[in-house]
Amino acid sequence: MGTVILAEHLKEKMNGRKVRAAVFHTFNFEPDFFENYLLPLFFPDIPFGENRIQNAILWRKFQHELPPITVYCDFHAKAQKGINLDYVVRTIDIPKVAGVKPCFHPKHSFILLEDWELLVVTGSNNITEAGWCSNLEGFSYLSLKSNEFFPRKFKDELKEYLRDLRNTFFNERFDETESWSKADNEIDRFFRQVGYTNQNPNLYYFNSARRNEFHDGTFVSFIKFIKDELNKGLPFQRVNVISPYYPTSSGLFKEFKDLTECADISFSLPFENVDVVAIDKVLYEEVASMGINWKEVNDVEATKGYRRNHSKVYELIGDSKVFTIVGSVNFTNMAWKGVKNGGNYESAILYVTDKTDYQEHDLLKPCDISTLTFTEPKPEEQISEDREDAYDLRFILDWSAKTLEVINENEDNQRGYISGGNFSNISINGSRIVRLSEEQLRYFANRPLIPVKPSGKDTIFYYYPIHNNIEAMPMPERLVLNDVELLELWKSIEQDDDPLLSLQLIDRFIDRITDEAGDIQEATLIENHSTLNIMATHINGLLALQKRLFTEKGLKQYREHTRKLREYYLLANNVDTLYGYRKLLKKMESEGKLNEGFYWLLLNIIDLFFYMNVEADDFQLEDSFDKILSIHKELATEIQNVSKKMIGKDLTKNHLKWALKMIKDEVAR
Template structure:
């Protein structure tokens, strides 16, 4: 059995950032836990030591974001909001819901614009675009619990790359998918860097495939065939996917077989904790009866949550299509967000992304999967869009602008909306609508005031109409005008926060925060708010 490369996701990304500082970042995800993202993922990027106390940690991250030269944005499926004990979004992060009408918005990417911390001999700090494609959602399960896949490419500012044109098309399309009048400052920073690169004309060099980016403009088999067809035909193939179609056979698997005619194929069989196969029995039998294809399983130690035998199991959530030959040694992988489903593999289905990458095997490649000939006693159908059904979804976008203190609504559907009931943390915010389709509507000043008060504690709002309640994540603009999280700390937390600061940090804090703090005391009406920009 081959050695399977493994790493901790956050540590792997942190290693890619060593010696460099973040300028701007764009995240793409299907499921989005905003509280977990802010408290656990952001510290990985900002390289700051944070307190174990959540309230203090958020204030520390708020301070770090004030010093960021660029911007951070998260694009997520509007129906993919996940809640946890981490709470809701509170920091100056652009949160942009995407509604994809023919499927789900399913890519998992990170785009990081970074620069060297130390200048070169000419005083310049080299900038690099770090592009991450993976299978992990921005959730606790995706970053801490599941078995996922990730590949990182680094593109020097102004350098040559085969990724340029496909990345640019994908990012421009992302901007068009968002609600009108949405700011895309972080995305603009990333697009500008991609535009400054030069495209490589050749698909390979010295018999080695350049890494290619897949952005969904063609079906997955057609992309693989166009880019590397001759190198993929007649190889060994194994497929890792947690989801299949709810069908009697796997059309995506059949199309891969027809395109590439592999010598032998193994497909990971996802099982529940009690051993049930997570697919239809007819599909299982169809794959099992196909010559040269067998079901497979991963080593048990890879799926355990801990070292002990009685530790819980990880969900195998990676999406890997691994083509390899033994003579000569060659290994080409397609990794990213695409499950072995029709919606993921065909055009007009989901929005997906991935990398086709060739790696240098240290030894003769072997299958990662061992054959799984034990027939399941039970079958349970599980589909990739279950999260949509679980979290609901709404065509409503709600936006609050802190700089001008107004609230607006946008109904992203063909017809007029019904009257909508909005609530947060069990408290009624009010009734809004009906709304005409796809135009921004300014809401009453009373509602705006109630929403501003609510946003001090949560940005998650329940939208209730004829059906079940749906979750909405409020967009917040002009966040530099939002009252600091520091104002909501207890006296004990403030003292704890102050004790963590160095003398230099305390001085900077007083210079930047004193005017804001003064506005909250007696005589505040006599003061004028002052914004200072520190060098």
């Protein structure tokens, strides 16, 4: 048992290896934190940092390299901010039982590496900034690998937990190839390996939704198994419990004391601030009168100021063994009662250690009670009792087709509409596909979250959509490189041996548009240090990009890399792609900073160089060519609109056609 920074620990264990797939389970989920702090751990060579604007641009450039990733979280505990990258979030809503609503509460990270080693983190840490950066959290770390460390019984418990979750809440078999969760499929492939090892790991898995030979899904039965089977029915010599939440009455404390038959039990005080504890003083005194000690967490003293404890750790010291349980299980009735009895979905891992190998470490220490202030106890995990059973809905946003698909799994009983923005016409009463306006697309690009107002209910349900063709998702309108920066960036991609050049140029762009605090300086966004008086600069930039994207060398690896680059620069919506360039040109033309004739010419060059004379074999993905044809149609429409505006102007279409012919001849050389 020791103290580490979890992110640094994971980075060290990954040791530069690529991630094959990852599945995360959490109660609370903050996508903004996940995308800016955790996912960058998978890409140590890309200079992600604290500037979220820079991270957004870098993610657009490299998100095609993301492995399959799925996050499971409680429906009501997710942040009301959308996801901006190509991963899947599956929210879980457990129906009310006798008017009480349980929650999905496990915290797991399953990270499968390229060499088929699985890193497993189980503990108390949600995927939130507090859970990974500021709270005191308890977690266990394991590494599983076929033929190296692969204890059959334990790994099968994890496998069945994952399969049960998919089957119960998503009606999905483990071998369902059409699943939205490709990450789950990969993790299940790992668990189907049979390179079992003979170690006796002294590991046991607790899952409150599944009974097995060790327990019936209740935490009471799990503690009873430890005492009766592993501790030979003997009373425990000492017990320490760390929990941030407690029940409002003393019943569970008495049951625990009777179950353990221990005369030396200590519980951690639930501090809410320095010398402030969130527990009713009457309950505190009643528990103390049972001979139970109230103490404080030992490691908190090593931190400056107040640091909230969110760990859930049970240490039971027997005559010859020490039993340590680490996981999501608070010392509360909802955490202990089991899913089948209307309790929370919980999980934990039990470590059994010989007492001779146990390193004495006091988890708790005495506390000066006279300085404490007692306040009202906080609801477990700040859970609101007003939570409604959510509608079973799914939404698929296709950024290329510009559609939103509504999937209603219970059309007779689930009625309402999408609220917020210009969505009064989008009903969720039946499954259907809706074509989105440009205004609606911009709304979802800025906040990719679907708010649903259910009929007859005074609440809003929020849903994370599944993203299709996310590379076409618009960037925020105000993030646009000026033409000098963009053309310089395109020239840099000719230098394949130095990919950091383009990253340095992006860094310079971020420096230009933000202040020292990392906030955008609005005045800098309208700067267009235009080179339009030198038309050759734009044309040469396009020529450099065309040459790099459509010149394939002999090596297979180089050809595949070129196709990947081609799909990014032709199809992705980012500040340094052709989409970003077209957006910049349109903005400059609308503001009168770009001659209509030159705008017409550049649109034709873009169409001719990149979209008109390509074939399906020029791309890696099957549907890329269909997207190219769609963009070609968009360009043709825009070119036609500009042509109409040019009628009667001094610069005629014949002049521009002549210029276009000269450029065609230049490309053909």
